[in-house]
Amino acid sequence: MFVALALAICAGSVVSAFKAYELALVSANRNDWLLLAAAGMALGSWSSHFVAMLAYAPAVAEKLALTATFLSLLIVFFAAWIGFRLSSRATDHPAWAAVGGGVIGAGIAAMHFVGIATWKLAGIIVWNMPIAASAVVFTVALAAGSLRAFHQVHGRRGFWLGASQDVVYEAGEARGPAALRVGRP
Numbered sequence: 001m002f003v004a005l006a007l008a009i010c011a012g013s014v015v016s017a018f019k020a021y022e023l024a025l026v027s028a029n030r031n032d033w034l035l036l037a038a039a040g041m042a043l044g045s046w047s048s049h050f051v052a053m054l055a056y057a058p059a060v061a062e063k064l065a066l067t068a069t070f071l072s073l074l075i076v077f078f079a080a081w082i083g084f085r086l087s088s089r090a091t092d093h094p095a096w097a098a099v100g101g102g103v104i105g106a107g108i109a110a111m112h113f114v115g116i117a118t119w120k121l122a123g124i125i126v127w128n129m130p131i132a133a134s135a136v137v138f139t140v141a142l143a144a145g146s147l148r149a150f151h152q153v154h155g156r157r158g159f160w161l162g163a164s165q166d167v168v169y170e171a172g173e174a175r176g177p178a179a180l181r182v183g184r185p
Contacts, residue, residue, distance in 0.1 A: 002055035017037045017040035017044065021088075035081065037080070038084055064120065087099070087101060087147045101147030102141075109135065
């Protein structure tokens, strides 16, 4: 149930973020729309991450470190803001779309791993590094692809192609928790 709720939050926030980004590209108030796009992406990614953690955490987590939890939100917000700003330069050169998407993907991956680190556990987290690394690579690559697709395919089709690919990489971040197990202290 929590995973389905997390996916719904993610999908709604991604569509909202992409709509704000689309408006930023044609508006005189570009910076305002870019901030709104970043806020939508960050708050959606962050909240869906913590809702998804509820599906995994009740058996192991005792509480969350509040400062680090807030830090994880700041990480993804600033990465999304910088990424959308870079991507908005794709009219100058198409590669900017992929660069901006990659920055957003890296920020989302960092938020997920910092978010997992916020758990106060009775045990210790043991990482499977190949799975953790593949989760980061997967997230960055699909995020880069989603904004590149958004810019290459014009109109509604490009919007939905970019947004749906974005939802896929957010869902793919479920690989992050698969990379860990909780061991005895």
